[in-house]
Amino acid sequence: MKTAELIGDWTRPADMFPENGKRLLIYVVFDRRGEVGDFVVYALEHFRAFCDEIVVVSNGPLTAQGRERLEAVGDLVLERPNEGYDIWGYKHGLDAVGERVSQFDELLLVNDTWFGPIRPFGPIFDRMNAHPLHFWGMTDHLRVEPHPFTSEAEYLPYHLQSYWVAVRRRMFESPEWESYWRHLPAMTTYSDAVTKHEGVFTEHFTQLGFSGEVAFPTLTDKIENHAVLYAEQLIDAGCPTLKRRPFFQWPVYLDRLAVIGKWTLEAAERNGYPVKMIFDDLARNVEPRVLNADAALLRVLSATDDGYDPSRPLRTAVMAHIFYVEMTDEIIDRALFLPGPVDLIVTTPDAERARAIEEIIARRELPGLTEVRVVASNNGRDQAAFLIGCRDILLSERYELIVKIHSKKTPQDGANVGRHFRRHQFENLLAGPHEAANVVALFQQQPGLGLAFPPTVHLGHPTMGHGWWANRPGVEELCAQLGIRVPLDEVSPLAPFGSMFFARPEALRLLLAQEWTYDQFGGPEAYIDGSLAHVLERMPVYAAGELGYHSMTIATTDYLAKSYTAFDYNLDQMSVTMPEDTQHQITFLRSAGYVGWGRFRDFVDIWVRLHRPSAADQVERVFARTERARGLLWRARRRIRRG
Structure with a gap:
C-alpha cells in the first residue's frame, strides 16, 4: 500500500522540515457545553513533543473549567463565536499569531x-519532515463528479481533508497565502465549509505551483470518505488519527457499506488508545441508539464463560419493587445468580405485602443484607419506588452497582405477550450465574459504562418505529429542566423498556437530583403514555450520557435465537415490494412519509411528497376544502332524511 502521494506540479522550490525546525499548531475545538473532553487534552499533550507553540481556538465560549484544561496544555487559548466552522477558527488563530x-x-x-x-505521531512526523514540499495532509478525498453539494461546479476536486493540514514556511509567507485568508468567504453551512475551503484549498494552491503530499492516501479507487469508512485499515497502516464520524454516521449507511465500528474500536484499543475517552465523548454528543448501532454495543452473554474477576467484586444491591408477592421467590432466585455478596432492597406498597415478603425472605436465609420498605404510595409503581423510596440509598455511595427489577406480569396484555415481556426482562438480565457474572464483568472492565439492559422488546409489541409514543415532549421538557443535552433519538429512544436494568448509581445522578413526589406521578389512571412514569422510563440513558457514561444492551443466546429470526423474517417481508438495499428502501419510505391506511388521499399525499413536494401545502388545502364540503353534504342529507 502507498504511504504517501505527491500533489501538484512542483514548479516552486520546496523544503524539508529543518533538523531543529520550529512548528506552530493551531488547534480548533468545539463543544456546545463549553467543556473540554479528555480526548482533546490527550491529543494536545501528545502534540507537545512536536510543536513549539500551541494555539487553541474555541468556537464558542468555554466554561471556567474548560478554559483551565486548555491552558494547561496550550500556550494561547482563544474564544470566538461559533461561526464559520473550523476554517474561520483557523483564520482567527492565524490573525492572533500575526507576523x-x-x-x-x-x-x-x-x-x-x-x-x-x-x-504514535513520531513516525508520521519523521517521514513527512524528510520530504521537500509546501504542504501536506493526513488523509485525502478523491475527485467527485458530479459535485455532491452544488450545481455551480461540475466536480468536487481532489483534496486533502481539512481536519489536518501542515504548511511549510515558503507557502505561508507567500502573498498567495495571505490573499487566500484575507479573502476567505463567509461560511454558514457545512456545504459552505466543503465548497468554499476544504474542497478548493488543495487545487487552489497546486494550481499556483505549490506542491504537497498526503500521508495516508485513499486505500481503494472507490469515491468514498476513506477516513470514515476505512478507519480500521488506516489505523493498521499507521495513521494516528481516528475520525469521530464513524460513530455518529447514519447506521443504515454504514450497514450498506459493511463498516463495522466495533472492529475499529478494537483496533484503537489494540494499539493502546484509552477507548474510555472515546465513549466519554460519544455518550454526551451522539444519539444513544445511533451509537448503540454504530459501535455495536450489544453484548451476547455467555452461559459458560464470563470473564468476571472475583478479586475485584463490586458492591452490589438488587432493588426490587414487589407488587405481586407470589413473584418474590423468583426475584430472590435471580438475585442469587449475581457473583459475590449481594444486598436485597425490596419496596412494596403496603404493610400486608411487606410482612408476606419478609416471611419468604426469612425462609431463604440470604447471604447479603436485606431490607423491606413500605413506600408511601404505589403511584408511579416501580419508577417512584426506585427514585423516591430508594433515593437515600442511591445517593449514599454505599453501592457501586445496582440491579433494578420489579414483579412484572403485564396483565393488561394478552397472556403470551405478558409472559414474553417478563421473560424478556428477567432472562436477559439474570438468566443464570454465568450470564449475570458476564454483565458484572462489563462494569468491571469498562469504568465508563453507566447502564446495561435488554434490547428493545419487539415480539408482541409494536415498539419498532414507535418507541417514543406520546412521551417525547415530556422527555424534552425534563431534559431541559435537568440540563441534559444529549441528542434525543429520532425514531425510538434507546431505553430500558420495562424499566429493569443494571446501573452505576452515579450514572443516574441527574435523575436523583430531582426530589420527586408521589403526587407528581398521579394515581393508577395516570399510568399511561405521556405520564411521568413513562417519561422517566425513557430517561436513564440520556441522563447517564450527559455525565459521560455510555450504555449497552445485553442479551442471551436463547433470546437472540428468537429475536433475530423474527427480525430477519419481518425485514424480508417488508422489503419484498421495495427495490435495492435497506438504505434505499428506508430513504424512499422516509421521503414518502406516513403511509396511512391506503386510502385515496393517502396515496395522493405519498405521490406529492415523492414527486411534487413543493405542492404539498396546496394539495393539503384542496383535501381540507373537500372534507369540509363532504361534511356539509352529509349533514344536508341527514336533514333531508329527517324531513
Whole structure:
C-alpha cells in the first residue's frame, strides 16, 4: 500500500522540515457545553513533543473549567463565536499569531474531529519532515463528479481533508497565502465549509505551483470518505488519527457499506488508545441508539464463560419493587445468580405485602443484607419506588452497582405477550450465574459504562418505529429542566423498556437530583403514555450520557435465537415490494412519509411528497376544502332524511 502521494506540479522550490525546525499548531475545538473532553487534552499533550507553540481556538465560549484544561496544555487559548466552522477558527488563530508566524518552519492547522493519536505521531512526523514540499495532509478525498453539494461546479476536486493540514514556511509567507485568508468567504453551512475551503484549498494552491503530499492516501479507487469508512485499515497502516464520524454516521449507511465500528474500536484499543475517552465523548454528543448501532454495543452473554474477576467484586444491591408477592421467590432466585455478596432492597406498597415478603425472605436465609420498605404510595409503581423510596440509598455511595427489577406480569396484555415481556426482562438480565457474572464483568472492565439492559422488546409489541409514543415532549421538557443535552433519538429512544436494568448509581445522578413526589406521578389512571412514569422510563440513558457514561444492551443466546429470526423474517417481508438495499428502501419510505391506511388521499399525499413536494401545502388545502364540503353534504342529507 502507498504511504504517501505527491500533489501538484512542483514548479516552486520546496523544503524539508529543518533538523531543529520550529512548528506552530493551531488547534480548533468545539463543544456546545463549553467543556473540554479528555480526548482533546490527550491529543494536545501528545502534540507537545512536536510543536513549539500551541494555539487553541474555541468556537464558542468555554466554561471556567474548560478554559483551565486548555491552558494547561496550550500556550494561547482563544474564544470566538461559533461561526464559520473550523476554517474561520483557523483564520482567527492565524490573525492572533500575526507576523510571529515567520518564526516557525511549519504551521499545523488541526481540528478536534478525530481521536488520537491512535498510532504514535513520531513516525508520521519523521517521514513527512524528510520530504521537500509546501504542504501536506493526513488523509485525502478523491475527485467527485458530479459535485455532491452544488450545481455551480461540475466536480468536487481532489483534496486533502481539512481536519489536518501542515504548511511549510515558503507557502505561508507567500502573498498567495495571505490573499487566500484575507479573502476567505463567509461560511454558514457545512456545504459552505466543503465548497468554499476544504474542497478548493488543495487545487487552489497546486494550481499556483505549490506542491504537497498526503500521508495516508485513499486505500481503494472507490469515491468514498476513506477516513470514515476505512478507519480500521488506516489505523493498521499507521495513521494516528481516528475520525469521530464513524460513530455518529447514519447506521443504515454504514450497514450498506459493511463498516463495522466495533472492529475499529478494537483496533484503537489494540494499539493502546484509552477507548474510555472515546465513549466519554460519544455518550454526551451522539444519539444513544445511533451509537448503540454504530459501535455495536450489544453484548451476547455467555452461559459458560464470563470473564468476571472475583478479586475485584463490586458492591452490589438488587432493588426490587414487589407488587405481586407470589413473584418474590423468583426475584430472590435471580438475585442469587449475581457473583459475590449481594444486598436485597425490596419496596412494596403496603404493610400486608411487606410482612408476606419478609416471611419468604426469612425462609431463604440470604447471604447479603436485606431490607423491606413500605413506600408511601404505589403511584408511579416501580419508577417512584426506585427514585423516591430508594433515593437515600442511591445517593449514599454505599453501592457501586445496582440491579433494578420489579414483579412484572403485564396483565393488561394478552397472556403470551405478558409472559414474553417478563421473560424478556428477567432472562436477559439474570438468566443464570454465568450470564449475570458476564454483565458484572462489563462494569468491571469498562469504568465508563453507566447502564446495561435488554434490547428493545419487539415480539408482541409494536415498539419498532414507535418507541417514543406520546412521551417525547415530556422527555424534552425534563431534559431541559435537568440540563441534559444529549441528542434525543429520532425514531425510538434507546431505553430500558420495562424499566429493569443494571446501573452505576452515579450514572443516574441527574435523575436523583430531582426530589420527586408521589403526587407528581398521579394515581393508577395516570399510568399511561405521556405520564411521568413513562417519561422517566425513557430517561436513564440520556441522563447517564450527559455525565459521560455510555450504555449497552445485553442479551442471551436463547433470546437472540428468537429475536433475530423474527427480525430477519419481518425485514424480508417488508422489503419484498421495495427495490435495492435497506438504505434505499428506508430513504424512499422516509421521503414518502406516513403511509396511512391506503386510502385515496393517502396515496395522493405519498405521490406529492415523492414527486411534487413543493405542492404539498396546496394539495393539503384542496383535501381540507373537500372534507369540509363532504361534511356539509352529509349533514344536508341527514336533514333531508329527517324531513
